[in-house]
Amino acid sequence: GYFSRAVYKLIEIDKKYGLIRKGMRVLDLGAAPGSWLQWTSRRVGSSGLVVGVDLQPVSGNFPENTIFVTGDVMDDSLINNIIERWAPFDIVLSDMAPFTTGNKYADSARSALLAERAIEVARLALGQGGHILLKIFQGSDFPAILSILKKEFASVKTVKPKASRKESKEVYILGMKKIIREV
Ligand code: SAM
Numbered sequence: 001g002y003f004s005r006a007v008y009k010l011i012e013i014d015k016k017y018g019l020i021r022k023g024m025r026v027l028d029l030g031a032a033p034g035s036w037l038q039w040t041s042r043r044v045g046s047s048g049l050v051v052g053v054d055l056q057p058v059s060g061n062f063p064e065n066t067i068f069v070t071g072d073v074m075d076d077s078l079i080n081n082i083i084e085r086w087a088p089f090d091i092v093l094s095d096m097a098p099f100t101t102g103n104k105y106a107d108s109a110r111s112a113l114l115a116e117r118a119i120e121v122a123r124l125a126l127g128q129g130g131h132i133l134l135k136i137f138q139g140s141d142f143p144a145i146l147s148i149l150k151k152e153f154a155s156v157k158t159v160k161p162k163a164s165r166k167e168s169k170e171v172y173i174l175g176m177k178k179i180i181r182e183v
Pocket residue numbers: 003004006007029030031032033034035036037053054055056071072073074095096097098099114
């Protein structure tokens with residue numbers, strides 16, 4: 001079985017957009033307890049690689065193509081190490097969520113910080129044509145984040161999977177085909 005019901009949201013998005021393919025390198029931010037790792041490691045197969053990061057450790061068995069790092073995605077040296085060892089990635093996933101307080105303004109602001117960090121990591125980690133899928137709680141920062149992604153990816157879509165509870169403020173933004181501009 002899967003370690004979390006969160007997997008059904010990824011499966012839905014993956015099936016609709018054909019995101020995760022054989023041989024890909026995947027960076028999964030906020031990966032614990034590991035259901036997205038379970039799905040993606042199977043999809044990329046033995047020629048692919050999946051690297052997961054989370055504040056919380058994971059338990060359970062993952063295939064050989066899967067590496068898990070316990071740590072904070074906000075930590076620059078941790079991210080730099082991952083990039084030095086395994087970049088370029090084909091896709092960055094972020095299902096990161098803040099520890100919620102119940103105050104919707106505070107919660108959406110903290111979710112936006114995590115989303116912005118995922119975008120920053122993706123800038124360093126993705127190769128040309130790479131994709132990003134990130135979770136965000138809809139709030140006042142949402143339009144700004146969408147417009148950042150529209151400058152950096154050829155196609156940007158907002159997705160509310162059926163498996164996501166209707167009353168939840170979470171949505172996913174999918175940016176496909178990273179554009180690399182000459183400077
Ligand atoms: N996709 C996961 C799965 O399928 O098992 C579920 C992810 S869960 C909804 C969100 C995760 O984000 C939590 O495990 C939390 O510890 C992690 N998280 C939140 N802030 C983080 C940070 N700064 N660095 C790393 N992980 C973080």
